[in-house]
Amino acid sequence: MPTPHEAEKQSTGPEEADRPPSMSSHDAAPPAAPSRNPCCLCWCCCCSCSWNEERRRAWQASRESKLQPLPSCEVCATPSPEEVQSWAQSFDKLMHSPAGRSVFRAFLRTEYSEENMLFWLACEELKAEANQHMVDEKARLIYEDYVSILSPREVSLDSRVREGINKKMQEPSAHTFDDAQLQIYTLMHRDSYPRFLSSPAYRALLLQGPSRSSSEA
Template sequence: ELAPQSLGSPLHSPMPTPHEAEKQHTGPEEADRPPPMSSHDVVPPAAPSRNPCCLCWCCCCSCSWNQERRRAWQASQESKLQPLPSCDACTPPSPEEVQSWAQSFDKLMHSPAGRSVFRAFLRTEYSEENMLFWLACEELKAEANQHVVDEKARLIYEDYVSILSPKEVSLDSRVREGINRKMQEPSAHTFDDAQLQIYTLMHRDSYPRFLSSPAYRTLLLRGSPQSSSEA
């Protein structure tokens, strides 16, 4: 006769419930699989303003839509790299105005003629993009149409913030990260921190050299009493 099995024998283990049976049939590979996506995990569709072939707003994408837009922007910027409109050149600054530029950088930047002369100086130092970026930010802040703001913000990013641009301005990582966050919903003040940083850079770095430059000294001599008496 066979000896009776003990109660602890697996032959007398209770029948597993359907839930437990399902657990037992789940292999290690199936257990490691991620849970199915719920309705809340569905990736939202791209914004209607973005092109379906390219969901990024930066210039790193090589699709034809971004390339055409970049070519159009570069063509428009080539005209901006030419000398400033003649309206500034046809109205020479007064001697008092020229002297005020040495009093503070703010007075220089708030003077149309001062900006024109300072921009010409920056061009000789191959840093004209700093002034162009500052002017573009001023133009953006004056825009009220949100659709235009979105487009101008993206163009400014592509031309002055993107690391792929030949006219990239010097910004620290904190400011760049802030811009990247704000570019999800651009506003007229998306580049305020970057504009202030470039303004400070021009003030501390380029402005002192501008005051010592031959171009500025020539303007001072033209307005001095001695030069006017000699004339």
């Protein structure tokens, strides 16, 4: 004669008998939340997880192809005496001259502040980019190279501008760094530009102008 337990198994069927008893709604465990490592969502590369390390290496390898380097002084056309003299009239004229930017960049390098010019040029390139995918990529490259506190080429920005950039980097655009670019432009104008006009490099260019003009005449 079957035991009560065996009778229960026969009445419910072999498959249902072997199935573990179902849990009540009160006993059911809540679904496990998907594991998410916030470190791996960090686009600013301020952490050292392996995902960011791989991305740093990828960005380093592609930087030269993404951001065009500034032409060297030898590549830029030789400025005329009038153009060299115009650089002393206003900082805008200096920055709108390819040869002027090249000479000014060389001067900034002697003062260990070349990153200011590089950042300004990178922002100009970003604003000229029409492809949204490239805008996103270049904006992140600029952030890593010149805004991140881990970068050796970090530019000097105040907290208000930094906070604005961090918010805009959630959805980068061609104008993400406009405020920062203006701040660095103003810094170069007020701090480095007066010293550049008094530098031996600029004075040598001024002296070369009249002599070259007289020899050509």
